[in-house]
Amino acid sequence: MFKIIKKRILSIIAVTALLVSLVPTIAFAETTHNHLLGNYNVKKPSNAGALQIVKKNGTSTLCDASGQSIQLRGMSTHGLQWFPGIVNNNAFAALSNDWNANVIRLAMYVNEGGYASNLSIKQTVINGINYAIANDMYVIVDWHMLNPGDPNASVYSRAESFITDIAKLYPNDKHIIYEICNEPNNASYPGVTNDATGWSKVKSYATPIIKSLRNNGNKNLVIVGNPFWSQRPDLAADNPIDDSNTAYSVHFYSGTNPVSSDDTNKANAMSNVRYALNHGVAVFASEFGTSLATGTTGPYLSKCDAWLDFLNANNISWCNFSLSNKDEVASALSSSTSLDPGSDLVWSNNELTTSGQYIRARIKGINYDVKDDTTSSVATAPKDFSSGYWDFNDGTTQGFGINKDSPITTIAFENSNNALKLSGLNTKGSNDISEGNFWANVRLSADIFGQSIGIYGNKKLTLDIIAPSPTTVSIAAIPQSSSYSWENPTRAKRVWNNDFIKQADGTYKATLTITTDDSLNFAKIATDSYDSKVNNMILFIGSTSDTIYLDNIKFTK
Known part of the structure; x- marks a missing residue:
């Protein structure tokens, strides 16, 4: 198969033997962004306990069981119907221990050959939950609706029963987060419009599922998507779901979605996040990529730095898409890399794509030398x-x-x-x-x-x-x-x-x-x-x- 050209050249200056012995992606130049280094708030479930949304200085933010701020940083799988092999203990251990991630998102597509036509994928999700718990990570159970774009479509009719089944297996488990509406959109019929009416359709779908969880004693964090492929959390802020532990997703790809310094541009995803924060709801970046929204071209790392700096500064949790070896720029693993890192529980640097090397460093909060996107041959x-x-x-x-x-x-x-x-x-x-x-x-x-x-x-x-x-x-x-x-x-x-x-x-x-x-x-x-x-x-x-x-x-x- 043709390989999309990827540059994997890292400029590592061997100042001393000690520095060379550190993480392979470490470098000695950093951007002017102030919130990329360190991961003090990236706490594991064993220390942080159950998640809750708390208002601090008027802003809704994710907190641990004691009310202290916590940020989740980790990876999303690709579609489990295509890449079920990523669900293995060695991979989850590598993510938790070597990458220092505290969350994994299990992208269980419903259509596109997923759960609607292959109910056995449910067991893959259960296996993933068990591996996440064993490796001290939070786990997002992602009911991944995409096409058609309306979550109320008949193909998604098993949503409440599926989530109820998971909740019965793991009642009020502190590790579990439910994402119940991946990317509402108007790409295919039936869809939802990119406006308040579209959000109302999403809200009417999500509300009874959340009520069912709460009525059965499950206080777990819930993430709800929103129109235009989850780029409109502002719509949710204007008409939020009546639940104190629900956050609203934002999805972005750094090569496609530019940054914004205001909260008034409804065509800009970051602007809509700012609006949502300023109007009292919590936001969770449950999916983002370093490429174009197509998954190809790039990676656009300096643009991604601007996004991650913004998310970190506002204690917004994030998952990178995707922990897979699909032959595309957005993947963290090279196309020839095994989804099982082996008994050493480490994917070596040369087994990662440029995007994978970068995201690993950003999860850990260590230096990574980002080149100007406009001069990178892979982004030309x-x-x-x-x-x-x-x-x-x-x-x-x-x-x-x-x-x-x-x-x-x-x-x-x-x-x-x-x-x-x-x-x-x-x-x-x-x-x-x-x-x-x-x-x-x-x-x-x-x-x-x-x-x-x-x-x-x-x-x-x-x-x-x-x-x-x-x-x-x-x-x-x-x-x-x-x-x-x-x-x-x-x-x-x-x-x-x-x-x-x-x-x-x-x-x-x-x-x-x-x-x-x-x-x-x-x-x-x-x-x-x-x-x-x-x-x-x-x-x-x-x-x-x-x-x-x-x-x-x-x-x-």
């Missing part, structure tokens, strides 16, 4: 979009990678002969060529990193598809802009065997055309004179052949 923008389209002539994938929410994650991709080569499509299950079930196929994303493609007045999106032999290919597209983040495509468009024409080099080529009628976001962006700049593209790709190439992805009139 595609070289040239002056042509206004993706032509792959610079030898890169021009930002394209597997989307973090893709149901299929094992497709190989690389730049080959100045085109985007995709391998393993048919054998890995990305082979649905129907108009409507494009959701079953691999999902690619490409962020063009501050550059943009103007499409005002355009009517067509065309893609050249090249294959070793004639085939059938299905593609649905969602262009995105700063104003239009998501509208479900109307349909996937297809090219068939007889559409392919033999080329001089022996390959076959067809051109697939997507119009504004096929992609609602395309239609909105192309008719908005104020915001007609595409800054990201999402493609859903199905093929009856294993290998295809994409080239010359462009908008035209």
Whole structure:
């Protein structure tokens, strides 16, 4: 599989033998942020006891059993249906002892091949809880709803019974935190809108579950998500759930979500956190990444430092996504690294990605030398979009990678002969060529990193598809802009065997055309004179052949 380029070069100055013997990620330059070093409030359950939310100086903050401030720092797993192997005692011991983490989040996806269709994943969660308790960590039981975006959808109907079952197994256990609504969104029907009405739907879902926990004597901390992929805790602050031990999540990715110094910008996740704190509710960053929101490109470490400095300064707890070896920038473990670190209970430095090395240091509160994101070769923008389209002539994938929410994650991709080569499509299950079930196929994303493609007045999106032999290919597209983040495509468009024409080099080529009628976001962006700049593209790709190439992805009139 093509490996997204990752730099793992750390500048370690060997001042003395003693310093060299310290943690491998230690370095001797630190940013001007004042809240990155030390972990005094990162206390373990054996010392801190049950968690509670207490108001201190008018701000709701997480505290231990004695009322003293406590911060949780740790990791989230990736989807347990895809990476069940991370649930092993050695991994949890490494996280607790070597990383000094005091929390692990168990991301139990409900849809996407998760609990709704595979009830055995519940035992994986139970095993994870037991390993967390044995290794003196708090554990977040994450009812991970994603698509569809409304937690009230029928696929999530087992939420209360699942959480009740866990609570019966671990009644009022001090280690356990319940996260009962991962990322409400409007990406797929049924969804929730990015406003007070959307939050009301989330609140109506969460309230009876929390009441059930309380009525059965469980005082555990509960984390509740909020609209726009948990970037709107401000909405919860304006209409909070009537429960004294509920916090509201924020999710962010440092390459996508900028920092903010005020609490008035509703389009900014940090601004919404500031608003929530200023209006009396507690916030918990139960998921964040060092990459783009796609899980690809980066890591954007100086931007992440700004976020972590803010979280630490405000005693906001956090979990990094993800403790997995998925081949993406956001993963903490290299793709060749075992999910079981072995009997020494340590993942060596070269078994970690740059993101993993960085997050380990930030959990421990030790120095880590962060390079300027703009000079890091792994965060460099595609070289040239002056042509206004993706032509792959610079030898890169021009930002394209597997989307973090893709149901299929094992497709190989690389730049080959100045085109985007995709391998393993048919054998890995990305082979649905129907108009409507494009959701079953691999999902690619490409962020063009501050550059943009103007499409005002355009009517067509065309893609050249090249294959070793004639085939059938299905593609649905969602262009995105700063104003239009998501509208479900109307349909996937297809090219068939007889559409392919033999080329001089022996390959076959067809051109697939997507119009504004096929992609609602395309239609909105192309008719908005104020915001007609595409800054990201999402493609859903199905093929009856294993290998295809994409080239010359462009908008035209």
